Structures are given as structure tokens and as C-alpha cells.
Amino acid sequence: MPETLRTETEAGVRSIILSRAAEYNTITLALRDELGAAIDEADDDPEVRVILLRAEGAAFCAGYGLDWSTELQATEATMDRAWDSVMDMREMSRFVDTYMKLWYATKPTISAVQGWCIAGGTDMVLCSDIIIAGEGASFGYPPSRVWGTPTTAMWVYRLGFEKAKRYLLTGDEIRAKEAADIGLILECVPDDQLLDHATALAERMAQVPLNQLRMLKLLCNQTAENMGISSTRTLGTLFDGVARHTQEGRDFVERSATIGIREAVRERDNPFGDYGSRPR
Numbered sequence: 001m002p003e004t005l006r007t008e009t010e011a012g013v014r015s016i017i018l019s020r021a022a023e024y025n026t027i028t029l030a031l032r033d034e035l036g037a038a039i040d041e042a043d044d045d046p047e048v049r050v051i052l053l054r055a056e057g058a059a060f061c062a063g064y065g066l067d068w069s070t071e072l073q074a075t076e077a078t079m080d081r082a083w084d085s086v087m088d089m090r091e092m093s094r095f096v097d098t099y100m101k102l103w104y105a106t107k108p109t110i111s112a113v114q115g116w117c118i119a120g121g122t123d124m125v126l127c128s129d130i131i132i133a134g135e136g137a138s139f140g141y142p143p144s145r146v147w148g149t150p151t152t153a154m155w156v157y158r159l160g161f162e163k164a165k166r167y168l169l170t171g172d173e174i175r176a177k178e179a180a181d182i183g184l185i186l187e188c189v190p191d192d193q194l195l196d197h198a199t200a201l202a203e204r205m206a207q208v209p210l211n212q213l214r215m216l217k218l219l220c221n222q223t224a225e226n227m228g229i230s231s232t233r234t235l236g237t238l239f240d241g242v243a244r245h246t247q248e249g250r251d252f253v254e255r256s257a258t259i260g261i262r263e264a265v266r267e268r269d270n271p272f273g274d275y276g277s278r279p280r
Contacts, residue, residue: 004031007038012049012206013199014042021057026065027095027120035124036098043105049206049213051105052198053128054112060137063119066265070256073244088241095120096151096237102127103152103221106214108205112198113137114191118173118275119148126154129217131184132198134191137176139184142275144171145268147249153236157224158184173274 004025008015016038018025025031042051055061076083102109102124111128118140125131133139141150155164163182167174176188189197205213243249256264262276269277 002034002038004028004034005038007042009045009048011203012047013052013202014045014048014050015052015054015199016042018053018055018061021055021059023065024059024062024116025055025057025121026062027124028065032095032098036101039098039101039105039109043101043107046210049107049208049210050202051102051107051109052112052202053102053109053125054195054198055114057115059115060111060113060117061121061124062116063121063143066256066261070253070261073253074257083245085238085241085245088244089238092151092237092240096123096233099124099127099152100233102129106217107210108202108213108217110198110202110205112194113139113176113185114194119143120151123150123152123154126158126184127152129220130186130201132194132201133176133179133185133188134194135176135188136191137179137188138173138275139176139179140171140173140275141168142171142173142265142269143243144168145272146243147252148243149236149239151233151237151240153229153232155184156232157227157229170272172272173278 004020005016005018007017016035018031020026020031039051042048108130109128110130110132111125113125113131113133114137116138117125117133118138119142122139122141143149150168155168159167159182174182174184176185179185180188252264252268255267266277269275273279
């Protein structure tokens with residue numbers, strides 16, 4: 001049985017539900033593998049027409065588990081070999097390929113987002129065809145301030161050049177209403193209506209013949225493919241590894257080992273006054 005998620009199927013909709021609520025559904029190796037398998041299974045099931053990704057708890061996904069990821073990088077200092085950018089990209093691509101299954105699944109994918117959906121969580125969710133968020137949700141890519149770049153690189157394709165630059169060059173937090181207003185997501189609804197609203201849309205889509213859904217999704221996605229989404233994704237994944245190994249990135253890892261990851265993140269975000277450093 002999966003440890004990080006569960007699935008449900010009703011009225012042609014396969015719900016994939018992230019279930020590490022106590023850990024804010026942060027990304028782990030197990031979540032990566034189980035999510036990929038769940039998407040593949042849903043895409044192959046002839047009874048499923050639409051895939052709905054949602055999560056239990058207060059947060060949809062608060063990014064990668066920084067405890068294990070910073071500790072993993074810290075061990076590099078004890079190795080005799082220099083950092084291998086090609087190996088790093090190969091390993092990160094395993095995560096990226098999983099998120100992109102939401103994009104390349106032949107069936108429509110909808111994500112229903114509550115609470116935090118930040119950093120690696122956006123790498124995942126922005127690959128969905130449609131995103132609906134509760135009004136209390138927040139998006140953003142704070143690692144752009146230090147220690148990362150968006151690996152799936154979906155920002156420009158959803159926002160356009162200037163808006164993508166505006167948010168990536170600051171890492172600023174984007175509240176759900178603003179995310180809908182700028183086109184990062186489809187819409188923002190009251191938190192207590194999120195599940196019903198997203199499910200209703202998924203079930204409405206599921207009334208359309210599957211061959212129609214597949215053709216229409218591919219027709220829309222091909223525009224981004226023609227614009228070069230594959231090469232952008234490759235560059236984003238490569239740059240993410242580079243960003244983690246700049247002097248500033250290495251300093252962030254060392255600081256995390258010294259004062260703890262939560263305090264290191266707070267130091268990063270305090271000058272901007274958002275995310276965990278948002279005034280109470």
C-alpha cells in the first residue's frame with residue numbers, strides 16, 4: 001500500500017490524495033515514486049476520464065523535505081569527488097519526470113489546492129492542466145532567493161514573460177486571489193467549497209467522451225511544446241543543481257546544518273516579510 005497518498009474513483013474521476021498531512025505533504029523519494037505510479041495507473045484505467053490531484057491537511061505541498069535534501073547535499077563535502085552536475089541533473093530529472101506526468105497524461109488533470117503550495121510544490125502543481133485553489137492558499141517560489149530554480153519551468157507558459165519575471169526575480173508569495181487574477185491558476189473559491197467545486201468540474205469533464213478529452217488536451221498542450229517547453233524544462237533542472245552549488249547555495253546548506261532548516265529559511269525570508277516570516 002502507498003505510504004504517501006491514497007486514491008478514490010467515482011463518476012469517471014480518479015482522485016489522487018496526498019496524505020502526509022502532518023508533514024505538509026512535503027516531497028520525498030517515496031512521494032515521487034508513488035505519485036508517478038498513481039498517475040500512470042489512472043491514465044491507463046479505461047474507467048477513468050479525469051484525474052483530480054488533492055491533498056489532506058492544512059497544506060497542499062510545502063515543497064521538498066528540506067531536512068533530508070539539505071542533509072544529503074551536506075554529505076557531498078565529505079566525498080572525494082567534486083559535485084557532478086550531470087549526475088545531479090539525472091537524479092533531479094526523476095522528480096521532474098514525475099511532475100510532468102500530470103502534463104503528459106492523456107487525460108485531463110485538475111489540482112485542488114489548499115494552504116501552502118510553494119517551491120517544489122509549484123514544480124508539481126503547475127504541470128496540471130487546471131488549478132483551483134481555496135482562498136486561503138498561497139503559491140510562490142522562495143528558493144529563487146537562494147538555493148534553487150523552478151525545475152519544470154512552467155511559470156512563463158502560464159504567466160507570460162513579465163509576470164513570470166516579476167515573481168521569480170523576487171520569490172514573492174502569491175495569495176490565491178492574486179494567483180487567479182494574474183492567470184497562474186484558473187480560479188479561487190472559498191476554502192469550504194474547494195473540494196466540491198473541483199470535484200464538480202472534474203465530473204462535468206468526465207461526461208465528455210475520452211477520445212475527445214485526449215484530443216483537446218493534446219491540441220492545447222502542443223502550443224507550449226512548439227514554444228520549447230522541453231528545452232526550458234531541461235535548463236530549469238540543470239540550473240536548479242547549479243543554484244544549489246553556488247557559494248550562496250553552499251552557505252545556505254551550512255547555515256541550515258548550524259541553526260536548523262526552519263531558522264535558515266526564516267533568515268532567507270525575513271527581509272521580504274512573507275511565507276513563514278509574514279507578520280502575524
